[in-house]
Amino acid sequence: MDREWELKALCRSGHDPDIWFSRRTWTVAKKLCNEVCPVRDECLEAILAREALTPDSLRAGIAAGLTGAQRASLAKARRRDEPVKPKPKPPGAGRAKAPCGTKSAYERHRRLGEPIDQACREANARANREYRRTGSTRVPAGR
Structure with a gap:
């Protein structure tokens, strides 16, 4: 995956990193992500891919303008929409x-x-x- 977009992200341009992780400043962080950041869509796809195996309780801070709980809900909704394809086991695999x-x-x-x-x-x-x-x-x- 090409990550050139990360260099254009608003959160990388000198803003205090704490605003994305402090509950007191989440409204500011959401506003910056949703209204100002030029790469919000790329960020959303990247964070959902990175957090695919992360428990919901460990999703922290604001990323792509969403809280951890909002990202977990979005990921769950996307999983429901996608058909689940079981991976075939090779012969002799398993206990x-x-x-x-x-x-x-x-x-x-x-x-x-x-x-x-x-x-x-x-x-x-x-x-x-x-x-x-x-x-x-x-x-x-x-x-």
């Missing part, structure tokens, strides 16, 4: 299924609504007894 006769297999059968075989039922019962006895799900050393 191997737990073999039957283990508590993990029992949980998998329950989660997927599959019939639960006797070996898995017994493994689940054993794990539950051990948990009640020890208060822990950790496997003791030597097993």
Whole structure:
């Protein structure tokens, strides 16, 4: 992505950087971004791309004339409009299924609504007894 536009951004032209991060001056920062800055659209696209994996609670300050909460709402609305395409997994990718006769297999059968075989039922019962006895799900050393 070409970032030449950043050199033309109003926030880079000698303004105090604190106005974009202080709640007392957010109205001034919004006004500058929305009414004066010549590269607001480029800035908006860039900040949304940069914050794509950022939790909503960590989006701080004013960028492209929007608060962190406003940018999060906009990003969410855009995600709803775009069709979600699942990425195909290559063959053999991912964790191997737990073999039957283990508590993990029992949980998998329950989660997927599959019939639960006797070996898995017994493994689940054993794990539950051990948990009640020890208060822990950790496997003791030597097993």
